[in-house]
Amino acid sequence: MAYESYVLVCGGTACCSGGGTTVVEAFKKELEAAGLKDKVQVVVTGCLGFCEQGPIVKILPQGTFYVQVKAEDVKEIVAEHLVKGRVVQRLCYDPEQAKKLVAEANIPFYQKQYRIVLRNCGIIDPEKIEDYIARDGYKAIEKVLFEMTPEQVVEEILKSGLRGRGGAGFPTGMKWKFAQQQPKGQKYMVCNADEGDPGAYMDRSTLEGDPHSILEAMTIAGYAIGASKGFIYIRAEYPLAIERLQIAIKQAHELGLLGDDILGSGFSFDIELRFGAGAFVCGEETALLQSIEGNRGMPKPRPPFPAVKGLWGRPTVINNVETLANIPVIINKGADWFNKIGTATTKGTKVFALTGKVNNSGLIEVPMGTTLREIIFDIGGGIRGGHQFKAAQTGGPSGGIIPPQFLDTPIDYESLAKIGSIMGSGGLIVMDETDCVVDIAKFYLDFTVDESCGKCAPCRIGGRKLLNYLNKITDGRGTEDDIKQLEAISDAMCKASLCGLGQTASNPVKSTLKYFMDEYMEHIKDKKCRAGKCSKLIQYKIDPAKCKGCTMCARKCPAAAISGTVKQPHAIDQTKCIKCGQCEQTCKFGAISHG
Amino acid sequence: MAKLTLEDLRRLRGEKQKAMEMRDASNKDVQVIVGMGTCGIAAGAKDTFTALVNAISDKGLTNVLIRQTGCMGLCHSEPTVEVVVPGMPTVIYGNVDAATAKDVVEKHIVGHQLIDDKILDRPSIDIVKEA
Amino acid sequence: MSKKLETMTPELRAFIEEWKAKPGNLIMVLHRVQQTYGYIPREIAIETSKILDVPLAKIYGVITFYNFFRLQKAGKYNVQVCLGTACYLRGGDDIIKEFERQLGVGLNATTDDGMFSVEAVRCLGCCGLAPVAVINGEVHGKLSSKDVTGIIKQYRDRG
Amino acid sequence: METEMITLEINGKTVEVPKGTSILNAAKAAHIKIPTLCYHPDLRAGASCGICVVRQLVPSRNPADNGRLVPSPKLLRACCTEATAGMHIVTHDPDIVQVRKTVLELILANHPSDCLQCPRSGSCELQSIAADFGIREIPFPKEVVHHEPDKSTPSIVLYPDKCIKCGRCAEVCQEMQNVWALEFIGRGEKTVMQPAAGVPLNESPCIKCGQCSAHCPVGAIYENDETAKVWAALRDPEKTCLVQIAPAVRVALGEAFGLEPGALTTGKIYAALRMLGFDKVFDTNFSADVTIMEEGTEFIKRFTEGGTLPLLTSCCPAWTDWMEKYAPDFTENFSSAKSPQQMLSALAKSYWADKNGVDHTKIHVTSIMPCTAKKYEISRDENMSATGTQDTDVVLTTRELARMIKAAGIDFNDLPEEKADDLLGAYTGAGTIFGVTGGVMEAALRTAYCLITGEAQPPSIDFKEVRGMEGVKTATIDIKGTKVNIAVAHQMGNVEKIINEIREDRKNGVKPRYDFIEVMACRGGCIGGGGQPCLATDAVRAKRTAGIYTDDEKSTLRMSHLNPQVQALYKDYLDGKTGAQGGEKAHHLLHTKYHKRDVYQFKA
Incomplete structure (x- = not known):
């Protein structure tokens, strides 16, 4: 026995609170009444990722998508759709907007995501080259090798408007062009897979899910710039990605898609893996090259740029995984196709690792120009546990913290820069009101201090000083003068550091100072952390009106900081309190709170 | 395998495409696809995989193909399993632990019923298939 | 306590010989050394320096630059606690502190019985499971400080 | 080939410089001084301190600006950025000055700032730049990480607390000297400059050349100060205190007293040493002449009778140490003649002691050297105690002597010229040129x-082919039809090339391409020694070299064998024979042996 249709009702937190449960009940009742109980199965699903429009109902196998469904709409859906097979237009997501979106970027109206980079992830078996080939894999290589000159390839990438996804967004085609214009001879193509941002794993997933796309892209790049050798510099912490890349390289070799005389075209290209060894700074181009050469990953001054003088002094193009994953698609579908996706200045899509205090953490890919609100609330399903959105952080340790007033900023390189953050590699961390911005700035500084190569004084010493000031502030010893010093050091680090890591290390401090100065001042003046995160600033207080004088808290307190007589309101001696929170947990009357 | 010429590659692609479409359209085979990226494995995808294999052999099913794939991005609900059964909509289940894996075989593949609370949506359309 | 000196395994020697001619081989070779011994013993570093004709100072400069390489043997069970942003936000540093407290060792140190070592690592990429700890490749996700006792016991029992 | 010239604008002034010039040097050409801290002209620009940042003006990207020049947001490091044609650079504006000042304050906040006790006080580059910027207080809390100083070698001290991580020492040790004793160990703020594997310096490949200490901008690496030992000897009424000064000291010591590099102060130094309380003042140039007698006859013997060739000079203890560690296959090639320092000390405690009836155990010999390795040499093996006790008691570097003279209140510049004492004091021009690269060979x-x-004399007494700053100089010298192939190398990093050439000849079973090779470990020879006044550059080295050649030219005798005191020594004491000629006494006092040493000498 099989059902003819299935009604999927979103069971995500947002949808449930919006009445999802009553909708389910209503369906069951109406289907019973219509005699369809055995023909239609009603299923509650996990979040379908469009919580703004919840409760959401999806009818399979047609895939019809109804939004903002209320219990009273159910009767109509059953009668019209399930009995007569007619779509209930008024419950479909805004048809006008849907049409527009479809026309612009071919996005099915109910889905915010659009997957170019991740096109094969979760679809093909990454260990089977045939799966990749079946999905237009190595088709771009065919086209490039047999129908295009290297100049035409570079031209196509330039025309597509693709920009480097690793950080600053330098046009990929320009990079290729510089390297192409260098005199002939040994050149190198390097894939930067040393994804090191804490909280970012886009590249790892891409390599694990679709390794051949990177091999194909590197070969195309090699052809375009005149390189016969490629290196993938990958984090040693990514064993699965390494394994799958090794399999992929072997398979491509066996089929002659890598190596000498690829497909009989006369073009030869080979790829070797080189492992990182746990140094974030090696994400910086010049440091990465040092590391491939077997040295300490200390950045070098630029110019000369790697495209002119890179690996072993030869012209070298370095692109990151996400950038490269776009290449075969651009070649197959054309620059014009790609160019239509995204914003005026930033084309294509962006993959984000959406994490933090969001319901649906995960890997997402959206067209450039999507707003933070859409990402966090529609795709991410909103904030966990009914908390309030406080800020989002992009760009990892080099990025900034974005306050709620910029939720509707469309994401592209320029607009993020304008609000004091950067696109970065794609970590997108969501914070709620229980997160303290000073603490977050501290977290990132701690990271950069640990990861600074130590070569250059502004970064090595400046970072440590920033961190110390932040520690001082979160410990309740901060002064207003500290803010001045934070600003002075940030400015000097940004201007006098040699590499990107040092130049951007102060961004988390700068952006939090800019948007959350009031919280800094609270820490400094009122010795208060509103998020309750900075443990040294927490004050436990007993509300005398609620305290029954049961003495439980006083007995539990390990520091003997609570005193009071039986049946009389107790009090906490703040000088003795060690902020362990035992009293608050113990109190049965809710008389103890912290802030 | 021998090295391919351009013609070989095109032929191979054609054959494989057909094979893949057959799997999708003609509904001859049941397919179970397990997300085996790092996050999936970290969340227990290997146990899920084993449980699926066991349940399928327990039921004596011979028409089921189990294969792996990479991360589809639904990290909050790993491990994820996609199930393709003829005559039923293709769905993705999330949070598929060993017990759910058994359900997938017994209820979905054998019983042709979707499993409550576990269904997720593929996050976007497929640009490769799109014209 | 006198330390047992390691000798270079034939496999490792073959690997180094194979990589000898490739430019930029040092880091790949050190990875293999660490894979073989669990750390980079001094005597092996010296031997490597001779085979590759690379100054020992350069080898140590590289080893001490990269977090991944260790100069001391890790515990039988190496507890790696993720301190990526997602894990941090969800209490990763509390997990580290709890491991340190219960095992009585600091970061990057090994317990006296050689059973455990604790390490803070950068994002492991399982942010959906935050906070996460990995012990000899086994992932423990969605941890809270309360889980630590049980986890330690689980490995202690394995011996 | 003519160098291509480019023009650019610095602070609005047009400057023309050769292509490839850094912004820093282009500014210098325009009489603008961009402050630097980590930069040293001997070395590849390290770009580590961030003090030399300058701003580039670039055409605005905003169409409304109509291509107007605007400041680029990122600053460039002047030391390592090549000036390019049409560039517009601003080297100083209030913002740049503030950034530099903040960076300097950050560096100072991690520095002990104990200038009063610092060996580099007065020659410290950090001190001087802090003065230039008028830093009166440091706004940031002071945090100095303490490390135990490494005093394991007799020559130099590593004191990481003061290190500013400019990396000059490692660059010198690795690139200039090819020694690889020092490296950046650790990462980030935990970085320290030290040997590998946690060993102290004396177990490392360090050859004690001291170039790290001469290049260190601060007091993080300095000579092991042994002036106290000398003061103690001078205070001891039982001791007869003898002193010798090396060739290169006389053209550099004056720098410590405000004189130009190269100023020849031999007579003043003799006077100062007597004022300090030394009983007799000798000159290492004397024993340099002896060295020529010993090494010269050794060479002639090997060359004419078919001994191991090439002969390698052995005057430089840093080179000796390097050879024993990195080229032990050359121990047989080494001249067995001791260095002039060791010859003089051995002769002082034997020849001079005998002639003057002084008990040699009551003699204290101090030698004043441009070199830190000399401090190591005096106890490097038992042959350094040919007289039964250690022949040289203490070695002071030029820098230490300068401090003693200052401490003694001696008005150095006003001193009259005095002469050295008899028996071991006279020297020829050939002895003095031991202080420069090529000098030993020429002598x-x-x-x-x-x-x-x-x-009586060669056709030209000047052998110009062996002079100059080229790293390796080779020549074929025609001695009346006999062709002698020679090579001269200075700065350790240049030596391996010659060594490998000889190895290749050996492998091919052919006659080695050189017969005689001179090596000095330091750039320019001893005048650029690791114990000389700090902050030497090629310009300073050139002046010191000129001073040495002046000393040679004004000498009436310019060939070692003509030195009357040398002739007296052989006649009266050494039985008229050099070691090579079978003189037993000469062999015992003036010769030594070499052994293979491990590159790392792990104790554990």
Whole structure:
């Protein structure tokens, strides 16, 4: 026995609170009444990722998508759709907007995501080259090798408007062009897979899910710039990605898609893996090259740029995984196709690792120009546990913290820069009101201090000083003068550091100072952390009106900081309190709170 | 395998495409696809995989193909399993632990019923298939 | 306590010989050394320096630059606690502190019985499971400080 | 080939410089001084301190600006950025000055700032730049990480607390000297400059050349100060205190007293040493002449009778140490003649002691050297105690002597010129040129020519082919039809090339392409020694070199074998024979042996 249709009702937190449960009940009742109980199965699903429009109902196998469904709409859906097979237009997501979106970027109206980079992830078996080939894999290589000159390839990438996804967004085609214009001879193509941002794993997933796309892209790049050798510099912490890349390289070799005389075209290209060894700074181009050469990953001054003088002094193009994953698609579908996706200045899509205090953490890919609100609330399903959105952080340790007033900023390189953050590699961390911005700035500084190569004084010493000031502030010893010093050091680090890591290390401090100065001042003046995160600033207080004088808290307190007589309101001696929170947990009357 | 010429590659692609479409359209085979990226494995995808294999052999099913794939991005609900059964909509289940894996075989593949609370949506359309 | 000196395994020697001619081989070779011994013993570093004709100072400069390489043997069970942003936000540093407290060792140190070592690592990429700890490749996700006792016991029992 | 010139604008002024010039040097050409801290002209620009940042003006990207020049948001490091044609650079504006000042304050906040006790006080580059910027207080809390100083070698001290991580020492040690004793160990703020594997310096490949200490901008690496030992000896009424000064000291010591580099102060130094309380003042140049007698006859013997060739000079203890560690296959090639320092000390405690009836155990010999490795040499093996006790008691570097003279209140610049004492004090021009690269070779050639041909003097006493700053100089010298192939190398990093050439000849079973090789470990020879006044550059080295050649030219005798005191020594004491000629006494006092040493000498 099989059902003819299935009604999927979103069971995500947002949808449930919006009445999802009553909708389910209503369906069951109406289907019973219509005699369809055995023909239609009603299923509650996990979040379908469009919580703004919840409760959401999806009818399979047609895939019809109804939004903002209320219990009273159910009767109509059953009668019209399930009995007569007619779509209930008024419950479909805004048809006008849907049409527009479809026309612009071919996005099915109910889905915010659009997957170019991740096109094969979760679809093909990454260990089977045939799966990749079946999905237009190595088709771009065919086209490039047999129908295009290297100049035409570079031209196509330039025309597509693709920009480097690793950080600053330098046009990929320009990079290729510089390297192409260098005199002939040994050149190198390097894939930067040393994804090191804490909280970012886009590249790892891409390599694990679709390794051949990177091999194909590197070969195309090699052809375009005149390189016969490629290196993938990958984090040693990514064993699965390494394994799958090794399999992929072997398979491509066996089929002659890598190596000498690829497909009989006369073009030869080979790829070797080189492992990182746990140094974030090696994400910086010049440091990465040092590391491939077997040295300490200390950045070098630029110019000369790697495209002119890179690996072993030869012209070298370095692109990151996400950038490269776009290449075969651009070649197959054309620059014009790609160019239509995204914003005026930033084309294509962006993959984000959406994490933090969001319901649906995960890997997402959206067209450039999507707003933070859409990402966090529609795709991410909103904030966990009914908390309030406080800020989002992009760009990892080099990025900034974005306050709620910029939720509707469309994401592209320029607009993020304008609000004091950067696109970065794609970590997108969501914070709620229980997160303290000073603490977050501290977290990132701690990271950069640990990861600074130590070569250059502004970064090595400046970072440590920033961190110390932040520690001082979160410990309740901060002064207003500290803010001045934070600003002075940030400015000097940004201007006098040699590499990107040092130049951007102060961004988390700068952006939090800019948007959350009031919280800094609270820490400094009122010795208060509103998020309750900075443990040294927490004050436990007993509300005398609620305290029954049961003495439980006083007995539990390990520091003997609570005193009071039986049946009389107790009090906490703040000088003795060690902020362990035992009293608050113990109190049965809710008389103890912290802030 | 021998090295391919351009013609070989095109032929191979054609054959494989057909094979893949057959799997999708003609509904001859049941397919179970397990997300085996790092996050999936970290969340227990290997146990899920084993449980699926066991349940399928327990039921004596011979028409089921189990294969792996990479991360589809639904990290909050790993491990994820996609199930393709003829005559039923293709769905993705999330949070598929060993017990759910058994359900997938017994209820979905054998019983042709979707499993409550576990269904997720593929996050976007497929640009490769799109014209 | 006198330390047992390691000798270079034939496999490792073959690997180094194979990589000898490739430019930029040092880091790949050190990875293999660490894979073989669990750390980079001094005597092996010296031997490597001779085979590759690379100054020992350069080898140590590289080893001490990269977090991944260790100069001391890790515990039988190496507890790696993720301190990526997602894990941090969800209490990763509390997990580290709890491991340190219960095992009585600091970061990057090994317990006296050689059973455990604790390490803070950068994002492991399982942010959906935050906070996460990995012990000899086994992932423990969605941890809270309360889980630590049980986890330690689980490995202690394995011996 | 003509160098291509480019023009650019610095602070609005047009400057024309050769292509490839850094912004820093282009600014210098325009009489603008961009402050630097980590930069040293000897070395590849390290770009580590961030003080030399400058701003580039670039055409605005905003169409409304109509291509107007606007400041680029990122600053460039002037030390390592090549000036390019049409560039517009601003080297100083209030913002740049503030950034530099903040960076400097950050560096100072991690520095002990104990200038009063610092060996580099007065020659410290950090001190001087802090003064230039008028830093009166440091706004940031002071945090100095303490490390135990490494005093394991007799030559130099590593004191990481003061290190600013400019990396000059490692660059010198690795690139200039090819020694690889020092490296950046650790990462980030935990970085320290030290040897590998946690060993102290004396177990590392360190050859004690001291170039790290001469290049360190601060007091993080300095000579092991042994002036206290000398003061103690001078205070001891039982001791007869003898002193010798090396050739290169006389052209550099004056720098510590405000004189130009190269100023020849031999007579003043003799006077100062007597004022300090030394009983007799000798000159290492004397024993340099002896060295030529010993090494020269050794060479002639090997060359004419078929001994191991090439002969390698052995005057430089850093080179000796390097050879024993990195090229032990050359121990047989080494001249067994001791260095001039060791010859003089051995002769002082034997020859001079005998002639003056002084008990040699009551003699204290101090030698004043441009070199830190000399401090190591005096106890490097038992041959350094040929007289039964250690022949040289203490070695002071030029820098230490300067401090003693200052401490003694001696008005150095006003001193009258005095003469050295008898028996071990006279020298020829050939002895003095031991202080520069090529000098030992030239001195040897002058004497060898005469000894081989029996003529009074070579056609030209100046062998210009061995002079100059080229890293390796080679020549074929025609001694009346006999062709001698020679090579001269200075700065350790240049030596391996010659060594490998000889190894290749050996492998091919052919006659080695050189017969005689001179090596000095430091750039320019001893005048650029690791114990000389700090902050030497090629410009300073050139002046010191000129000073040495002046000393040679104004000498009446310019060939070692003509030195009357040398002749007296052989006649009266050494039975008229050099070591090579079978003189037993000469062999015992003036020769030594070499051994293979491990590159790392792990104790554990």
